[in-house]
Amino acid sequence: MKQIDAEILKIEPVAKDIFRLTLKAPDIAEAAAPGQFVMIRPVSGFDPLLPRPFSLHDWSEKQGTIVILFRVVGKGTGILAQSRHGRKLQVVGPLGKGFDITSAESVCLVGGGIGIAPLLGLAKRLPEADAYNEIAVLLGGASGEELAPLAECLDIPGLAVRLATDDGTLGHHGVVTDLMENHMTRDRDWLVLSCGPMPMLKAVAHLCRKNGWPCQVSLESVMACGMGVCLGCAVKSPAGNGHEGYLHVCKDGPVFWESDVAW
Ligand SMILES: Cc1cc2nc3c(=O)[nH]c(=O)nc-3n(C[C@H](O)[C@H](O)[C@H](O)COP(=O)(O)OP(=O)(O)OC[C@H]3O[C@@H](n4cnc5c(N)ncnc54)[C@H](O)[C@@H]3O)c2cc1C
Ligand code: FES
Incomplete structure (x- = not known):
């Protein structure tokens, strides 16, 4: 997991309120796996203070880039949508556990x-x-x-x-x-x-x-730290599966076997 100042290479509208953001982030691209996410701070100041979680939509090790696809829902995503090419954003990742695709017919x-x-x-x-x-x-x-x-x-x-x-x-x-x-x-x-x-x-x-x-x-949840410190992203897990009743979306997930989630 790395913390970097990632330059915005491209930000393009995809549909109403939906944007595709390409960032220069070679260290993150190199370590990324499907289903993992990054935390992005939309501003360098204090409002909003907390970074926001986004799934890795795509990445290229060769080009050293990562791509995020996001919908504007509030302040942080609104600021991201207004960001321009060349600006740097604080990004931490890749985070969490992604999809397990090893065994399937x-x-x-x-x-x-x-x-x-x-x-x-x-x-x-x-x-x-x-x-x-x-x-x-x-x-x-x-x-x-x-x-x-x-x-x-x-x-x-x-x-x-x-x-x-x-x-x-x-x-x-x-x-x-x-x-x-x-x-x-x-x-x-x-x-x-x-x-x-x-x-x-x-x-x-x-x-x-x-x-x-x-x-x-x-799974999605509101996240403050994204790395298992604040315990704010807890979801219930069925009793007896070894997780003491709760899982944390940021470090145990965001991808879970559905049998590990108490729906
Ligand atoms: C692991 C993970 C991956 C995600 N990947 C993507 C992605 O690829 N693309 C994308 O568009 N969004 C993704 N999200 C959701 C994204 O993080 C939120 O939309 C974003 O944090 C909202 O920030 P904001 O400052 O614009 O909204 P705020 O002003 O903080 O809140 C606006 C509204 O959005 C709701 N909200 C805030 N955070 C979340 C959240 N984490 N999940 C659900 N609702 C939230 C609030 O309850 C409120 O109703 C992901 C969330 C998680 C946990
Ligand atoms: S977001 Fe802080 S523990 Fe998961």
């Missing part, structure tokens, strides 16, 4: 809204595609207007992406778990890797339990 990546952010870095780094029977990518969002530009961020040759929207303006009219039920045939050993809002993750975890599919979820 077929994988299904399931994302919701801005939760697709870590799925690009993950999809690009899955072992050779022919190591799997199938790689499925299923994405859900509120509307076509919101989902189309996010789905474009996952535009990798050979990767078939299926979409669902709440209002039916793009892809299947319904939720992403409908796509899972329609697409994930029961004759395969699937591993599900998922990131999105908590209610979606809960539904994904529930469906996976029902069907016996192993499932990892990337």
Whole structure:
């Protein structure tokens, strides 16, 4: 884990209130793994005081760059969106434990809204595609207007992406778990890797339990330190699984086996 002053190489709008930020951060790019995150301080002064967590959307060891995909929701992300090329940002990372992709016959990546952010870095780094029977990518969002530009961020040759929207303006009219039920045939050993809002993750975890599919979820929580010091990012874990009732999203996760989370 490194703390660096990372220069902004590019900041570009992707959709309404969504931006792609490319930073010069060779040490972080070299150590990064799919599903890990960085803490970014939007300002060098005191307001906001605390850094904000963002998943690694993509990175290049060769170019020494990392890429963040973020939605403006408040003060910190608002300031980030106004930042310009050449400015330096304090960045700490890579942090946390990412996706475990070592054993699977077929994988299904399931994302919701801005939760697709870590799925690009993950999809690009899955072992050779022919190591799997199938790689499925299923994405859900509120509307076509919101989902189309996010789905474009996952535009990798050979990767078939299926979409669902709440209002039916793009892809299947319904939720992403409908796509899972329609697409994930029961004759395969699937591993599900998922990131999105908590209610979606809960539904994904529930469906996976029902069907016996192993499932990892990337959780979000409000974070102050990002490295296990403040204990502010605790989530409940079922009794008896060795975690004394609580897990910390920043150091035990953000990616967990769904069976380790008390939904
Ligand atoms: C491990 C991790 C990875 C993340 N990756 C991404 C990413 O790739 N792209 C992205 O856009 N966002 C991501 N987030 C969420 C992001 O950190 C928050 O949106 C950001 O901290 C908000 O900062 P702000 O100052 O703009 O908002 P604030 O002014 O602090 O708050 C505005 C609103 O956002 C809510 N909020 C604040 N922090 C979080 C949080 N951590 N999770 C959920 N809601 C929050 C607040 O409750 C409030 O309603 C991630 C969060 C975590 C924990
Ligand atoms: S954010 Fe401080 S312990 Fe997790």
